[in-house]
Amino acid sequence: MSITVNAAGRLDRLPVCRFHWKILGLIAGGAFLDAFDIYLANGAVAAMVKEGFTDLHHGAMFVSATFVGMMIGAFAAGHIGDRLGRRYSYQLNLGIFGIASIVACFAPNIEWLIVLRFIMGVGLGAELVVAAGTLAEFVPPETRGKWVSMLAIIINSGLFAALAAGYWIIPHLGWRYMFAVAGVGALVVWFLRHRMPESPRWLESTGKLDEAEATLAAIEREVEARVGALPPVRRVVDLNVGSVSLGALFAPGMRGRTFVAALTAIAVNIGLYGFIAWLPTFFVSEGLSIVKSLGFVMLMSIGSPVGGLVGYLAADRIGRAKGIVLAALVSIALGWIYVTLRDPVQIVVVGFLLVTTIYAITTLGLFGYIPELFPTEVRLRGTGVAGTCGRAASIGTPYLALLLYQRVGVSGVIAMVSIVFALLCVAIAVLRVETSRHALEDIAPAPLDANEGLERATERA
Numbered sequence: 329m330s331i332t333v334n335a336a337g338r339l340d341r342l343p344v345c346r347f348h349w350k351i352l353g354l355i356a357g358g359a360f361l362d363a364f365d366i367y368l369a370n371g372a373v374a375a376m377v378k379e380g381f382t383d384l385h386h387g388a389m390f391v392s393a394t395f396v397g398m399m400i401g402a403f404a405a406g407h408i409g410d411r412l413g414r415r416y417s418y419q420l421n422l423g424i425f426g427i428a429s430i431v432a433c434f435a436p437n438i439e440w441l442i443v444l445r446f447i448m449g450v451g452l453g454a455e456l457v458v459a460a461g462t463l464a465e466f467v468p469p470e471t472r473g474k475w476v477s478m479l480a481i482i483i484n485s486g487l488f489a490a491l492a493a494g495y496w497i498i499p500h501l502g503w504r505y506m507f508a509v510a511g512v513g514a515l516v517v518w519f520l521r522h523r524m525p526e527s528p529r530w531l532e533s534t535g536k537l538d539e540a541e542a543t544l545a546a547i548e549r550e551v552e553a554r555v556g557a558l559p560p561v562r563r564v565v566d567l568n569v570g571s572v573s574l575g576a577l578f579a580p581g582m583r584g585r586t587f588v589a590a591l592t593a594i595a596v597n598i599g600l601y602g603f604i605a606w607l608p609t610f611f612v613s614e615g616l617s618i619v620k621s622l623g624f625v626m627l628m629s630i631g632s633p634v635g636g637l638v639g640y641l642a643a644d645r646i647g648r649a650k651g652i653v654l655a656a657l658v659s660i661a662l663g664w665i666y667v668t669l670r671d672p673v674q675i676v677v678v679g680f681l682l683v684t685t686i687y688a689i690t691t692l693g694l695f696g697y698i699p700e701l702f703p704t705e706v707r708l709r710g711t712g713v714a715g716t717c718g719r720a721a722s723i724g725t726p727y728l729a730l731l732l733y734q735r736v737g738v739s740g741v742i743a744m745v746s747i748v749f750a751l752l753c754v755a756i757a758v759l760r761v762e763t764s765r766h767a768l769e770d771i772a773p774a775p776l777d778a779n780e781g782l783e784r785a786t787e788r789a
Contacts, residue, residue, distance in 0.1 A: 331537060332564055332565075332566045332568075333528070333531075333532045333537050333540045333541050333544065333567075333568075334561065334563075334564050334565060334566075335528035335529045335531070335532045335540055335544055335565075335567060336529060336563075336565040336567060336767060336768065336769050337561045337562065337563045337564055337565055338528075338544055338548065338561055339465075339466065339468075339528060339529070339544070339547075340468055340469055340767055341468075341558070341559045341560070341561055341562060342468065342547070342548070342551050342558065343551065343555045343558075343559070344467075344468065344471065345551055345554040345555050346554055347547065347550050347551050347554070348466065348467055348475070350523075350524075351463065351466050351467075351524065352463065352467075352475060352478060352479065354517070354520060354521050354523070354524045355418075355459050355462060355463050355479065355524075356459070356478075356479050356482040356483070357517040357520070357521075358418060358422045358455055358459070358514065358517045358518075358521070359455055359456060359459040359479065359482065359483045360482050360483060360485065360486050360489070361425075361486075361510055361513045361514050361517065362425070362451075362452050362455040362456060362459075362483070362486070363483045363484070363485075363486025363487065363490075364486040364489050364490050364493075364509075364510055364513075365425070365429065365448065365452060365490075365507075365510040366394065366452060366486070366490075367486055367487045367489075367490035367491070368490045368493070368494060368506045368507075368510065369390070369391055369394060369445075371490070371491070371494035371498055371503070371506070372494075372498070372503040372506055372507075373387040373390060373391065375498045375502070375503040376390075376438070376503055381437075381438060382438040382441075386438045386439075386442065387438075389442050390438065390441060390442050390445050392723070393442050393443075393445045393446040393449060394445055394446075394448070394449040394452070395449065395719055395722050395723045396446060396449060396723065397445070397446040397447065397448065397449020397450040397451075397452065397453060398449045398450070398452050398453030398719050398722075399453060399716055399719035399720055399723065400449075400450055400453065401421065401449060401450035401451060401452060401453030401454040401455075401457075402453040402454065402456070402457050402712050402715030402716045402718075402719055403712050403713065403715070403716040404450070404454060404712070405417050405421055405453070405454030405455075405457040405458050405708065405712055405715075406457055406708040406709040406710070406711055406712020406713065406715070407574070407708075407709055407712065408420065408454075408708075409457070409458050409461070409462075409707075409708030409709075409712075410530075410572075410705065410706060410707070410708045410709045413526050413527075413530060413531075414458060414461070414462040414465070414526060414527045414530055414708070415521075415524065415525070415526045415527075417454065417458050417708070418454075418455065418458040418459070418462065418521065419518060419521060419522075420454075421450070421451040421452075421454030421455050421458065422451065422455060422514050422517060422518045422521070423451075423514075423515075423518055424447060424448075424450060424451035424454075425448050425450075425451025425452055425455065425510075425511075425514050426451075426510075426511050426512075426513075426514030426515040426518060427511070427515075428444050428447040428448045428451065428511075429448055429507045429508070429510045429511030429514060430507070430508065430511035430512065430515075431444055432444040432445070432448065432504075432507040432511070433504045433505070433507050433508045433511070434504075453715065453719060456483075456694075456715065457708060457711050457712045457715045458708060459479060459483075459695075460476055460479060460694070460695040460696070460698070460699045460711070461699035461707045461708050461711050462527060463475060463476060463479055464476060464699050464700060464707075464768065465527045465528075465529045465530065465704065465707075465768065466527070469765055469766055469767045469768070470644070470765055471644060472643075472644075472696075472700075472765075473639075473640075473642075473643025473644040473648060473692075473696055473764055473765075474640055474643060474644055476643070476691075476695045476696045476699075477636060477637075477639040477640035477643050477691050477692075477695070477696070478640065479695055480636045480639060480690065480691040480694070480695045481633055481636035481637065481640065481691075483695075484632045484633050484635070484636050484687060484690075484691075485633055487629065487632055488633075490506075493506065493509060494506060497509065525543050525546065525547060526539070526543060528540045528543050528544045528547070529567060529704045529768070530704060531543060532567040532568055533567040533568065533569055533704045533705045534568075534570070534571070534705075535568055535570055537568065563767075565769050567704055567705075567769070569705050572705040572706055574706075574709060576705075576706050577702075577706055577709065577710050577713060581773040582702075582706075582773055584758075584759050585701040585702065585710070585759065585761065585773065586710060586713060586714070587755065588701065588752075588755045588756060588759045588761075589697075589698045589701050589702070589710060589711070589713070589714035590713060590714045590717040590718075591717075591748075591751065591752050591755050592652070592693040592694070592697060592698055592714065592752060593693075593694065593698065593714040593715055593717055593718030593721075594717055594718055594721040594748065595656070595689065595693070595748045595749055595751075595752045596686075596689060596690045596693055596694050596718060597718040597719065597721040597722040597725065598721055598725050598744065598745055598748050599659070599686040599689065599690075599745055599748075599749070600686065600690070600722070601721075601722045601725045601726055601729075602725040602726070602728070602729040602741060602744060602745055603663075603682075603686070603729070603741055603742070603745050604629075604683055604686060627676050627680065628676060628679040628680045628682075628683050629683060630680060630683075631679075631680045631681070631682070631683030631684035631686075631687060632683060632684075632687045633687075634680075634684045634687070635683065635684045635685065635686065635687025635688040635689075635690065635691060636687060636688075636691045638655075638684060638685075638687075638688040638691070639651070639687075639688050639690075639691030639692045639695075639696070640691075642654075642688070642692065643691075643692060643696055643764065644764055644765060646764075647762045647763070647764035647765075648692050648693070648696045648697040648700065648762065648763050648764055649697065649756050649759075649761065649762045649763065649764075650762065651688070651692045652689055652692050652693050652697060652752070652753075652756060653752075653753045653756055653757070655685045655686075655688040655689045655692065656685075656689055656749040656750075656752055656753050657749075657753060658685045659682060659685040659686055659689065659745070659746075659749055660745075660746045660749055660750065662678055662681055662682040662685060663682060663742040663745060663746055664739075664742060664746070665678055666678050666679060666682055666738075666742065667737075667738050667739045667742055689749075694718075696763070697763060698710075698711055698714050699711050700763035700768065700771055701761065701763070701771070702772075703768075703769075703772040703773070704768065704769075728744065729741050729744065732744055
């Protein structure tokens with residue numbers, strides 16, 4: 329006789345307590361270091377060029393190796409996370425990233441450092457895929473948007489941490505110590521994460537029912553010790569569907585979600601790497617000094633954590649889908665206002681608002697909407713496929729942005745971003761899936777063909 333662990337019903341009724349904050353801290357710790365390492369690249373390359381360790385050509389290869397590795401890592405993490413477990417995947421990718429970062433401190437030449445950077449990229453790309461999807465499976469549906477938004481705010485703060493650390497470490501200790509900080513930090517989080525449980529939702533979905541029951545019982549005891557008697561279970565959901573192929577992402581009922589998830593990731597990366605990353609170049613090309621250009625960018629970049637805060641306030645009130653569409657429409661409007669401005673104060677203010685809205689899309693889309701579109705059994709693979717498409721866009725977008733800027737000016741870049749954002753708005757409107765305040769299992773599509781392995785029996789008590 330088969331049993332139903334009911335991981336979904338039992339987790340969703342748990343009151344928010346220290347357990348949930350612990351899960352957020354352990355997931356966010358690795359994701360923060362991931363972002364920190366991504367952003368340290370620019371400062372490290374500048375220092376390496378200055379001391380003659382590399383030239384600009386190899387420095388560009390170093391940066392490109394990061395994104396190629398992240399693209400591969402995003403896809404691999406999704407497969408590993410759905411096949412072997414969330415915990416296995418995030419421990420593996422953090423270990424890869426941490427060890428490669430420490431070895432990079434001793435790289436004898438730029439060629440070896442490029443190889444190590446590619447390996448680091450594999451771990452970096454994997455971490456962001458696993459982070460949001462895993463957190464979503466633990467937190468209650470009523471406030472899930474706020475939890476993933478807090479994760480985004482922490483991740484976005486990696487930019488400021490990298491700038492602040494590099495400001496002191498690189499001049500006083502050298503660029504190699506930046507990799508040491510990231511690597512040691514990653515290994516510390518790796519050891520701390522041994523205390524984090526596997527996702528009971530995933531355990532049940534793959535038929536590991538005894539382990540799912542034991543893990544859930546331990547979580548319930550921990551929460552009960554903090555808050556007292558637990559609320560009654562309001563529903564029963566059977567997640568045990570067994571093995572599911574990658575092709576399930578492209579089956580009827582799922583292919584639209586996969587397309588929208590991929591387009592969301594592409595739009596985010598085009599916004600970040602097609603516009604925001606080029607701001608210093610745009611300003612210098614328009615006649616500003618490098619110092620003033622960087623000052624402008626620093627002021628405007630405050631919009632990154634503010635965008636996360638906007639996502640936090642909007643995620644469970646407006647909703648993820650509506651919030652993304654609204655932020656995208658505002659971004660398009662601000663973008664076309666931005667290209668008409670000449671006054672420095674107006675440029676900074678409108679630029680700040682534009683960066684804020686783009687990071688709001690990042691928060692609501694990358695960390696909230698995408699993982700929620702997929703059922704448990706393919707959640708990380710769906711997120712990984714979307715992340716792979718996004719990383720591919722991040723590789724090609726800078727070249728397209730440069731071409732458009734050279735031929736048309738900033739308006740050409742804004743047009744590129746606007747077209748992609750407009751397509752995203754249309755795709756979300758056609759899909760008509762809102763995830764806010766809904767249990768993950770209620771968001772999942774209707775049962776598909778049995779050969780795809782996506783049937784689920786759901787009984788409400």
